[in-house]
Amino acid sequence: MHALQYELTLPADYDTGIVRDRVARVGHLLDDWDGLGIKAYLLRERGVHGSPVNQYAPFYLWNTVEGMNRFLWGGPFQGLVNDFGRPAARQWTGLGYEEGTAAGAPAAFAVRRREPVPDGVEFAELMADVVRQTRRTADEDGAVLAAAAVDPGRWELVRFSLWAHDAPKAEGDVFQVLHLSAPGRHRLPPGRQW
Numbered sequence: 001m002h003a004l005q006y007e008l009t010l011p012a013d014y015d016t017g018i019v020r021d022r023v024a025r026v027g028h029l030l031d032d033w034d035g036l037g038i039k040a041y042l043l044r045e046r047g048v049h050g051s052p053v054n055q056y057a058p059f060y061l062w063n064t065v066e067g068m069n070r071f072l073w074g075g076p077f078q079g080l081v082n083d084f085g086r087p088a089a090r091q092w093t094g095l096g097y098e099e100g101t102a103a104g105a106p107a108a109f110a111v112r113r114r115e116p117v118p119d120g121v122e123f124a125e126l127m128a129d130v131v132r133q134t135r136r137t138a139d140e141d142g143a144v145l146a147a148a149a150v151d152p153g154r155w156e157l158v159r160f161s162l163w164a165h166d167a168p169k170a171e172g173d174v175f176q177v178l179h180l181s182a183p184g185r186h187r188l189p190p191g192r193q194w
Contacts, residue, residue: 001037001094001193002062003149003158005112006087010054016045019056020178022083027179029076035067036060037188038145040110040162042175049109049166049174056084057175059112059160061097061147063184092149092158094193096131100143105164107144107180113172117155130157131192137161140169145185 010016023041030039040059044051062068071077072089080087117126130148137146137159144162151158161170162177 001097001147001149001188002065002068003092003094003147003160004060004062004068004089005057005158006089007055007057008084008087010056012046012054014054016043016054019043023178026076026079027181030071030181030183032183033067033071033075033181035062035064035070035184036181037063037184039181040107040175041178041180042110042112043178044173044175048176051173057112059110061094061160061188063187067184090151090158092151092156095127095148095150095157096134096192097147097188097190098135098138098145099190100138100145100162101140102142102144102164105142105144107162107164107177109163109166109168110175110177111159111161111163111168111170111172112175113159113170115157115159117150117157127194128192130159134159135191137170142168146170147188 038061042057044055046054134146134148142165146161
């Protein structure tokens with residue numbers, strides 16, 4: 001599993017209806033993308049759920065790097081670049097993935113938390129604990145799925161979860177889910193990724 005996210009921070013007075021319309025128009029393009037586990041089309045609106053900004057920030061869990069590369073180098077990503085400019089696309093290597101207690105429900109909200117890997121830790125112990133925490137998050141009421149990944153270049157953890165309701169039991173930035181493409185969700189390997 002491989003995680004990817006880019007963020008487009010928009011002006012405070014930006015009409016987020018433009019993003020909603022765009023997702024309604026093009027969101028289906030990845031509904032059958034080979035190599036994609038899930039793409040959550042995410043939006044934060046300034047003043048909603050504690051967000052200080054308007055931000056469009058899709059989050060991906062990929063089954064294959066080839067599928068991700070086809071998306072980035074020859075697929076719909078170019079349309080986003082043409083419309084909004086080229087964002088930095090952050091990437092993380094998968095640590096753990098779990099289906100949630102509400103796995104069959106539509107995802108309404110997402111929580112994403114990034115945090116540094118502390119200095120002086122035992123990697124095996126920390127990463128195993130992160131995987132256990134991912135399972136605990138997935139076991140919470142309303143959790144659709146939970147995942148964790150690490151960027152060993154920046155030594156940063158990312159924790160991501162989808163929720164069927166607007167009261168997620170996870171800490172981090174809260175996003176509305178505008179659309180969920182999940183052609184390979186059933187192929188995302190559960191549990192520890194090593």
